[in-house]
Amino acid sequence: MSRSLKFLETDRRTVLRGGVAAAVAALGGGVLASCSSEGSPSGGGGGGGGGGGATVDLPTYQRFEGATPDFPAAAEGMNEGFRAYPSGPERMITDDLGDGEVISFMTNIPGAIPPTRDSNSFWQAVEERIGSPLEISMSSNDEYKDKFATRIAGGDIPDILNIPKDVAQLPDLLEATCLDLTEYLSGDAVLDYPFLANLPPQSWPDTRFNGKIFAVPVPRGMSRTSAPIYRQDLTEAAGISEANPGSFDEFMDLCAEMTAPGANRWAWASMPSQYIQQMWGTPYLWAEDGGAFTHMYETEEMLGAIEDMIAVWAAGVVNPDAYTATGGAKKQWLAAGTATFIHDSFVAWNQFYTDNPTITEMRLNMLDVPGRDGGQGSPWMGAANNNITAFNAETTHDPEVLLAIANWMAAPFGTEEYLFRKFGVEGEHYELTGTDPVPTALGSSEVGIGLQYISDAPMALYLPGRPDVPETQAAVQAAMVDRLVDDASYGLYSETKSRMNAQLEGAVNDAMNQVVQGNAGIETFTDAVETWRVNGGDAIRGELEEAYAAEHG
Known part of the structure; x- marks a missing residue:
């Protein structure tokens, strides 16, 4: 040069x-x-490359033939x-x-x-x-x-x-x-x-x-896929030999069975919002169809999921401090047995064992995602990268x-x-x-x-x-892998998203949380979604569609 x-x-x-x-x-x-810390569900399956639409050959994949799994x-x-x-x-x-x-x-x-x-x-x-x-x-x-x-x-x-x-x-x-x-x-x-x-x-x-x-x-990747981790030793002690529910109604029965407020026990350490959305088949953040992008907030399935979240909160099966406690406190509830379920990843699954070596009776498993009214739901693929x-x-x-x-x-x-x-x-x-x-x-x-x-x-x-x-984890992954839903925005860059996404989605999620807890009507959520569109959501959509067109022709 x-x-x-x-x-x-x-x-x-x-x-x-x-x-x-x-x-x-x-x-x-x-x-x-x-x-986000390792083991915690993180918003978005990506949001990375492709800025400017120029192309470059990504690295050639060459598998290393090492240990036999x-x-x-x-x-x-x-x-x-x-x-x-x-x-x-x-x-x-x-x-x-x-x-x-x-x-x-x-x-x-x-x-x-x-x-x-x-x-x-x-x-x-x-x-x-x-x-x-x-x-x-x-x-x-x-x-x-x-x-x-x-x-x-x-x-x-x-x-x-x-x-x-x-x-x-x-x-x-x-x-x-x-x-x-x-x-x-x-x-x-x-x-x-x-x-x-x-x-x-x-x-x-x-x-x-x-x-x-x-x-x-x-x-x-899939190690960051999140679903309900649960204390299988606790469900079996309650006489439940098979914890996986086959529908939302069976899920509610399971939650009720594992809740005893008088004994300081609730089924859930946190509101299972993502799990219920996956039952309904909402997109993982963004869906794409023919180059057109739709956010999960804009779907009928999202409104149905919120209605079910309201029912879950009203049933009293979630720890009443779930919306104010730290993530660390919620993990401690699971370890202590005051909660049976927490929504987290395969990384966190291992961490519960390593962080609590004296709780020798603890045995963990993960719920699969059923369809809302039966059949199979749509779990979300974990973020490709930390x-x-x-x-x-x-x-x-x-x-x-x-x-x-x-x-x-x-x-x-x-x-x-x-x-x-x-x-x-x-x-x-x-x-x-x-x-x-x-x-x-x-x-x-x-x-x-x-x-x-x-x-x-x-x-x-x-x-x-x-x-x-690993035997249990591999079985869970095998049951889910063919149904994993990706965030369609992964690999596409949006300038507006990079600058404003946290504030925009934070406002909508805050509104949803108020609705779920009974502090506001559903119109609070729908109004927040309209504000999201006007203040940047539509701009993000347009930029993603432009990046997608440049990437795919």
């Missing part, structure tokens, strides 16, 4: 960065609609399941990955903030393994959106950046601050990074904007160094790299029971430093020492 052209590119980035910084500063904490994925989208960790896992990468210089990374942390590098033996072991010091700036899920906005606005950008999918003006942010990775990842170029090539094809549209690939995905990870355009590190580290972070289940990255060093951070790594107290404290948000392998159904868990 000539000096003059390089100057022009640098000047262009400066102008773009200034515009993005101004937008972030103006939006403040609202720059992110949300920063006990429960193979019977259909596209399912997670593979394993009863135990394979014995004698092979180390696939022996070369140094880093360049010996400090690599900085910014991320959220879903659990407790771990000890700092100086007092964290796992962190130090990771640095030794990759060949570079890692400077990791961590924030809790609740704080991350504000700290992200502040650092972007101030131009304080690390080498590696965990970017939630719902950042406002994401294409401009990427153009202004992040490396264009197209030459390294597009098409067969990704095959130089075989573990990135092993990531699901449906994860990559989130990384493509304006005809370029700017990031690597952190895949989730986040995307981009690299600072002004990093002093070679892009291939950062990509090699991301590739290492994506080493799949069954490899030695995966075992080390997830569980640490044997004898320090975990002990083997058979071939399964069981975390020690030190491991539970130190290992959660956020590496899974640089990149990650496709999720596997697995819980150390609990072969029954």
Whole structure:
């Protein structure tokens, strides 16, 4: 590149960065609609790439033939399941990955903030393994959106950046601050990074904007599909041998059976709004038909679902504090047995066990979705990615160094790299029971430093020492997979959506919650939907339809 052209590119980035910084500063904490923790249902199946309508070849998919699953994925989208960790896992990468210089990374942390590098033996072991010091700036899920906005606005950008999918003006942010990775990842170029090539094809549209690939995905997919997780030990103790209801009426009977307010027990920790919508077959956010887009708010099925939500709340089968309690409190209700059902994901399913090791009687399962009046309902596919990870355009590190580290972070289940990255060093951070790594107290404290948000392998159904868990999870996924409904807006960029979606949908959801609790009539919801259309919903629709037309011709 000539000096003059390089100057022009640098000047262009400066102008773009200034515009993005101004937008972030103006939006403040609202720059992110949300920063959902692992295991929590998140709004939207995507909302990623395709900005500007330009096309680029996404990375070639090349499956890594590694460990043989006990429960193979019977259909596209399912997670593979394993009863135990394979014995004698092979180390696939022996070369140094880093360049010996400090690599900085910014991320959220879903659990407790771990000890700092100086007092964290796992962190130090990771640095030794990759060949570079890692400077990791961590924030809790609740704080991350504000700290992200502040650092972007101030131009304080690390080498590696965990970017939630719902950042406002994401294409401009990427153009202004992040490396264009197209030459390294597009098409067969990704095959130089075989573990990135092993990531699901449906994860990559989130990384493509304006005809370029700017990031690597952190895949989730069906592991983030959410449905009612329930305490099977409690339903069986109540004499219910088969908890899956076949209709809304049977669902109500089940809820009544598991509710005893006098004993401080309610069937539900939270209002099962999404579950009821799925019974009715409402779209997952946006539906597309012939290039025309319809939001779930605009459907007759949504009105029917709200009517049933009103009946559920009036029946008193939901904890009366459900609308004011935190997500953490609701999870504690399930663990304590004061709630039987909670709407959450396969990721959360495992987390309930790991967070509550002393509740040995707890056995979890997940309800399938029936049709409202019988038959089968329409569960929603989980978000393709947890986040995307981009690299600072002004990093002093070679892009291939950062990509090699991301590739290492994506080493799949069954490899030695995966075992080390997830569980640490044997004898320090975990002990083997058979071939399964069981975390020690030190491991539970130190290992959660956020590496899974640089990149990650496709999720596997697995819980150390609990072969029954992946077996149950695989059966649930197999029953659902052929009926999963996608958000039609996934992979399509809408500028209005990126800036306003949180406020627009928040107002409608607030209105719905008031209606469900009996504080307002249904016209409050329908009026809110009309306001949503006028204030931005119709603009989002138009932009999605335009992006869809550009993508599909």
